[in-house]
Amino acid sequence: MLTYAAQRLTESLIVLFIMSFLVYALIGLMPGDPIDLMISANPAFTAEDAQRLKELYGLDRPLLERYAAWLGAALQGDFGYSRLYQQPVGEILLPRLGWTSVLLGLSLLLSVAIAIPLGVLAAAKPYSPLDYGVNLICFAGISVPPFWLALILILLIAVPFQGVPAGGMGEADAGVWERLRHLFLPVLTLTLASIGGFTRFMRGAMLETLGQDHIRTARAKGVAPRRVLVGHALRNALLPLITVVALSFGTLFSGALITETMFSWSGMGRTIYEATLGNDYNLALVGLLTATGFTLAGNILADLLYAGLDPRISFKGETG
Incomplete structure (x- = not known):
């Protein structure tokens, strides 16, 4: 390995x-x-x-x-100076990379944690009212543009509930609770925008896995339905989802651009956008390369996770 x-x-x-x-x-x-x-x-x-x-x-x-x-x-570690901020590029991007990582990490964890059980439940009872309801929610989530979803959430949550900020990041010395209050709507927006696609892939992978021979054999041996779903089918069905999640790193960065702009969150997406408009060459270049590096790192991590989920996969090009 x-x-x-x-x-x-x-x-x-x-x-x-x-x-x-x-x-x-x-x-x-x-x-x-x-x-x-x-x-x-x-x-x-x-x-x-x-x-x-x-x-x-x-x-x-x-x-x-x-x-x-x-x-x-x-x-040599010198990425130049930012024309817009009059500071070294590294000093500008490092904190913004941290805030984007928090935003993307929380939304990715929540969307995957919700999409997996939804996809399993929909595949366990295909073409049932539950399956149709999950599919309806998924198609709605896929079809809604992130900027429109952000506006709707601001109107439905931030306006009536004054304790939920509609934007910004709080004071520079804000505590954990203050940061979480400002993170709530951006994380919710990205999570809702991602759940639909992940759930659809999870449902399709589960349906394909449940139709394989080893699943029919397990059912014929009298294995409990819950154990068939979780112990046999889910592990194999997670492989396609890992690929989708890894490839979504770049998509999440582009989605974070819209979300960060809508909620005035000083992250990588918004910084790259402003640098590009302002012809800040060094800042835009390093920011785009950082996003590319995250996507490549996600692909490597996905390949390494394959071996942990499926022992038949060999890194030497042999399967057994």
């Missing part, structure tokens, strides 16, 4: 390197640059001033040369 993990980590680093170049190139092709914005904001700037600043920041050099310089500095 260690050899496989090292191999996947190496592959992920290669993908991250390729993505860093592609993102750097795409950001470099965006119209305008920080110097142009400075010139438009200050009419006193002359063409000589602009040329001197571009030479100072290396914006007059070819794209590959600029990328090589950025990569060399990044490998």
Whole structure:
């Protein structure tokens, strides 16, 4: 397993390197640059001033040369300065990464914890009123846009109940309870937006597993229905769900952008969006690469969890 993990980590680093170049190139092709914005904001700037600043920041050099310089500095832990915040990129992203991790982690845990039993119950009694009710809830959750859901929750919860904040993060020195109050609506929004998809995948995986030969054999031997569902079918049905959850890391980051904007939550999604609009190259680049790294890490974790759930899976390419 260690050899496989090292191999996947190496592959992920290669993908991250390729993505860093592609993102750097795409950001470099965006119209305008920080110097142009400075010139438009200050009419006193002359063409000589602009040329001197571009030479100072290396914006007059070819794209590959600029990328090589950025990569060399990044490998040493220097990700540059943010033009918008006038601070090192690492100092800006680190706390925002923490807040996004809390938001995504809580919503992911809650949505999976709710989706698994719902999917199992729906698959245990297919085409029953319970199954139709669960499917209806799932389709509603999948169809509702996150921004509209956020507005509805603000109207239904934050407006009548003054103890639930409609946005913000509280004071800088706020305690745990204050943070939880501000987290309630963003976490609820992301959880409700994710439950539908996870439940549908769980239901489909359970139905497929319940139709396999070893499940029919277990039932023929007189194994209790509860044990068939939980002990035999659920473990195999979790494998497709793990893949979906791992791949949803990137989707959750994009969903967090909308949710963080709606609730004024200073996380990664909102920071990347503001950096892109403000032509803050360093901040947008490192933020996007961080989101890519989270997605790759989720895929590696999913592959490693496969072996724990299904002993037939071998990392040497053999199944038994």
